[in-house]
Amino acid sequence: MKRLAVLTAAAAFAALLIGALLDLPAATLDLRPLLAEAMPVSGVAHPVTAVLLNTRGYDTLLEIAVLLVALLGVVVASARADVTGDPGRTLAPPVATSADPMVSALARLVTPLAVIFAIYVLWAGAHRPGGAFQAAAILAAALVLLHFARIVPACAAPSRGLRIAAVAGFAIFLAIAALPLAGGALLQYPPAAAGLLILAIESGLTVSLALVLAGLFLLLADDPGGRR
Amino acid sequence: MTTNELLPLLVLLSSLLPGLVIFALPEAWHGLRTTLNLFGAVAKIVLVGLLLAGVQAGEVYGFRHVVAPGLELVFKADALGLLFITLSTVLWLFTTLYAIGYLEEAPHRSRFFGFFSLCVTATVGIAMAGNLFTFFVFYELLTLATFPLVAHRGTPDAKRGATVYLGYTLVGGAALLAGIVWLESLAHHTGFTHGGFVATLLPGNEGGLKAIFVLLIAGVGVKAAIVPLHGWLPKAMVAPAPVSALLHAVAVVKAGAFGIVRIVYEVFGVETAQALGLLTPLAVIAAITIVWGSLRALFQDELKKRLAYSTVSQVSYIVLGTALFGPIGTIGGLVHLVHQGVMKITLFFAAGNFAETLGIHKISEMDGVGRRMPLTTLAFSLAALGMMGAPLTAGAVSKAWLGDGAVAANMGWAVWVLTASSLLNAAYFLPILWRAWVRKAPTRWPEEHIVRRGFVETHWLLLIPPLFTAALTVLFGLLPADMASPLSWAQMIAGREYLLPQR
């Protein structure tokens, strides 16, 4: 009964909204020309990167905070997965069994390529599609692969070094966001230095985001093939 | 801040600050607590004395504090307010003395005296309130401050009594709040003014104003224990004797009665209230309460319960006086505000003494108590005679003015009510006196806590307060026309209300 009601409501909502969308006139305002005007002083050539790290860079700053919060939440959730004890369950023991040699070989092959590709994507982000987040995602994927190859172990809680690395990108971003406050506004880069600053932010973010994204996985992961 | 603003504030603070400090005192610091209590009480009396002198000299005291745009806490020390302030300040001193003796060695004294002081602060705030908003603030504070006192003993009975008390008073508070805000939304202010301010809203709002009147009177009527809103009073008897004294004579029921006086005279104005046809129903309700309370008192064996129902009855004398259209009834009502307080507190002190000294809680246990505790019984007897309206007591003065007021207001039936009530008073008090003085004492008292030493039949702190208030009962009856008597104040107040100074 409840299901029927929910489905009906969802269908009615979709029909209503689609009906309205079909007649929707063009948007009153167009930000594209405004953005085009701003591009020369944005410090990058790729508009999406300009929006992401300059005009709406503040969004991105908070977004990184969201990621860190999620990581923290995962740490909380994996810290004591079982209140009734059983500590061995979460503190993954050193990997004893060896991985599938194919996976291992693949991981060894792919990782350097992934790093190079990630650096390329990061650098390219200034001009064309790509940027910190995509680069970080590639690195994170490589880390996960390394985990499957039993090279990177799962961990219950990040060590301090890892925590510093995970926060470093955010800290750099935060510092660069705060510096212009001395004379102007939050995240208001001097146009001449904008490109450099954005690259600095992106580089930091790539490393940290990769760790955070991989951390979301590695903190939870059991060793392949089952627990213990 | 000028002196005229500072003085009323100091009157408030003289009990508020000691109260707050007392909360924080460790239980064992008995000496400092007592000092603070007495210092506060005496300081308040001195300050009130200054106020009295000033008001008679024509000074105007008051201050205001804005809490929101268009919403102010207004305090003023006018003649009517001072009547109530003086009553509660003087009685507070005696109640404090009594409570110190009564609670000696009892637990939770810091909490008790803290709330005790808050209670009196709230009462003084009610008396000095210059508008309905301020009145409401302190009216609710009084509820909150008395709840822990009623629950003080911590027994399941105390819990039940306190809960009933709270239920009644909070619902009453909600009615009061509704009435006040409704009135404010019509009149845009709620300031007490001589002759009332509601007349300006006529014509056009008759229905609304009648409803507001009902809400307001119902709100304060709960504390004044008007039938059928009186149910909490007998239940709250579980409280320790000083608290009962406070509830019945100094603070709670008085606050209710005082509120009715303020609402009738300074919000609606007697003329307007009469024009709206509100006074007669009020008088009828008061009459019903008087008779009903007396009848119920007749059938109580528990002494404090009988006194409680007696309070229900007696407080409505004040309401009746207020509702009698005309200056004489007004004077009767106002003077009874003071007289009833003095007499009733005496009765409760005495009842507390019987319980505390001999473990007597029931009237049937009081045989021959007059010989064991002659001084307490004497105080009790004087106050009881006053309640009956015996000549040369304070009660006689009140009843005479009330009766004359009824006749002057063409409400002859009220005289019959008063007469009937006096007879009933006699019917429930005289048997007690008979038992206490004439009957033979039993060989053993229920629970003798305090042994008699010479003249001192009980703890001296328990003895002085009732004797003093009993003396006042007689004094007010003997010298009704004296400058300092409650009667002359009441005449002054009624004079301002009606511009008719003399009988």
Add this chain to the structure above:
Amino acid sequence: MSAAFAFDLLLVTLLLLAALRALTTPRLGQSLLAFVVFGLLMALAWVRLDAPDIALAEAAVGAGLSGVLLFDAWRALCGEPADEAPTAERMR
């Protein structure tokens, strides 16, 4: 109807089918698989919407990382029914 629009229509249909399958298929493994397919189709959709940045991110994250996370969770949750019983017992 141009060929491009026809392709869009097909893609949209596939997207919806993948989503429905992910939500409704009774077997969880299939459902997760359908979700990964959904992520890849989304990446394709983003390409069609001239949003290569999103396409890249969606492919890496939506299909890749989320997929791995989900599969890993699935294995952890459903892989060991033997372990479940005593835990459940204890909590009841």
Add this chain to the structure above:
Amino acid sequence: MTERFVMLAPLALPLLILLPLAWAALAFVLGAGRGSRLAIAAAAVQLVLAFALAAAVMDGGPLHHAAGGWGAPLGIDLVADGLAAAMLLLTQAVALPLFIFARGYFHQDGAHPDAAGHHFWPLAGFLVAGMNALYLSEDIFNLYVTLELVGLAAVGLVASGGGAAQTAAALRYLFAALLGSGAYLLGVALLYGAFGSVSMVTLTPLIASASASAGAEAAEVALIAALLMVAGLLMKSALFPFHFWLPPAHGGAPAPVSALLSALVVKASIYLVLRLWLGPLAPLLTPLAWLPTLLGAAAILWGSWQAIHAERLKLLVAYSTVAQLGYLFLALPLVGVGSTGASASAIVTLQALAHGLAKAAMFAAAGIIIHATGRDRVDDVAGIAERLPLTLFTFALAGVSLMGLPPSGGFLAKWLLIDLAMARGHWPLAAVILAGGLLAAIYIFRVLRLAFLNLPEAMIEAEHHKARVVPRSAEWMAFALAAASVLLGLFGGLPLLQLVDGVGAGTP
């Protein structure tokens, strides 16, 4: 001194966001259970900043800060008007004492490295940062990000309770929050599609003109968008009947977390509802104002009813939150000023502040009581007056504000609200408010009257034996919060109402 204070105020906008982000990140690096002193020091600075901001807004009107220097619609603007300044003040004013409380509360569990205090500090930092960002943002997409920041941090904090119940509550909360923010995001997408902007300032005239021209299709989409956004936010605000997630989450979390969530977090999304409803979405939603009001009234009655029947102390307090949040929605149809000259939004802000302070105090007090007795049932409160007089007093003071009894901030707000309702002729609203106060009295005195009971001597002995030491600092901080909620009524109402309404506005 004061002038320099005010001159610094424009910087307070970004600093109130950056500072908590920074210390949260630092606390994360410091590791499990650490960072309490850092957090307390930073919260004190934030409180000063919030005061400076409020003073500046009161003197000179709203402050703007264009992030990146672009300005709307291309960039993101931060705006601090009276309402935002008041909410920022509330957030910092509650956060500081609560942090000191939390330090004492978690400290005694120092022996357990994986206690609930483990990740409290960084999560709380991100939470505060998210709320501050939310109050200051003027960009509906940026608000989405802040909503997620607040939501995920809150879920993490609930989960930090550790038990199975807490995990389940956190999940339930998470899905409710995600559903809510998803709906909000779709609303943002539709508005951007229809108008090409996500800045409230830019959108306001566009929506107004679209809804003014009859039959405009944009208005239809905008209405659906508005409903989606508001529905999503109401879900996050736990307005009846979307409250299902709140009692387990707030009732189950560790006391400092419950206090943060109940006092502050739900207010954030309610703030956003009001901001949107009275701002850009006003032309679309004004005819529907009765709907949240009706739900608010239902919340007051239902929440109170549940609180009256709750068996666990913290659940009672949590249901009281469900009820008290209802008041915040009552004022929507009451736009304009009452006989006192205070506007509906100013009164709602006052109520939010009073409830925030009181509820933080009450959860803290409940936490102390549970800590001391080791039990969580309402009946276990019996005799607590003997053992924890200060905490009981705290509970009572907070209760005074929740019941709306004088002279508390809750009372002042209630008075003004009834006044406004009556001035508008909305009698049923006034009746609901009065009834809500009485129902609150029932559940509060349910606790208080038990507290005064005398326990048999043997039982007292046993209790003392079990009693754990609660740090005095924790008790006093809870008391400070409760006292603040009461004093708010005497001394805070006027400045606050002036702050929100603008000085001199709305004289009767």
Add this chain to the structure above:
Amino acid sequence: MSSALLYAIAGVLLFAAGAAGVVMLDHLLRRVLAFNIMGSGACLVLVGLAQRSGIPDPVPQAMVLTGIVVAVAATGLALALIRRLHAQTGRVDGKGEEGRDKGETVAGLTLPVPQAVAGQGRDD
């Protein structure tokens, strides 16, 4: 109808399906899927509607990138909590979570009192 509008419409359908899924589905993993589908739908609407003219609009594209990151973050957190719940109770469904407004049960889990306290107050 432009292609972009087509995607926007698909986005609406995905959103509706996802939202219904979040409300209706029992298995918590499926709810995570549903939430992700819902989010993808909203993102499609955002970009699709903005690009109805056929010209790419970097602003919503950047917003969607932000949205995806947020979605990943939420997914990671949700999965962590689900696994924790499973480890603690053996449960993977949302059943028993609904309609629990009664006193002693929290989120559908009736716990013995000491344990409930241990969980919430760190008292052990």
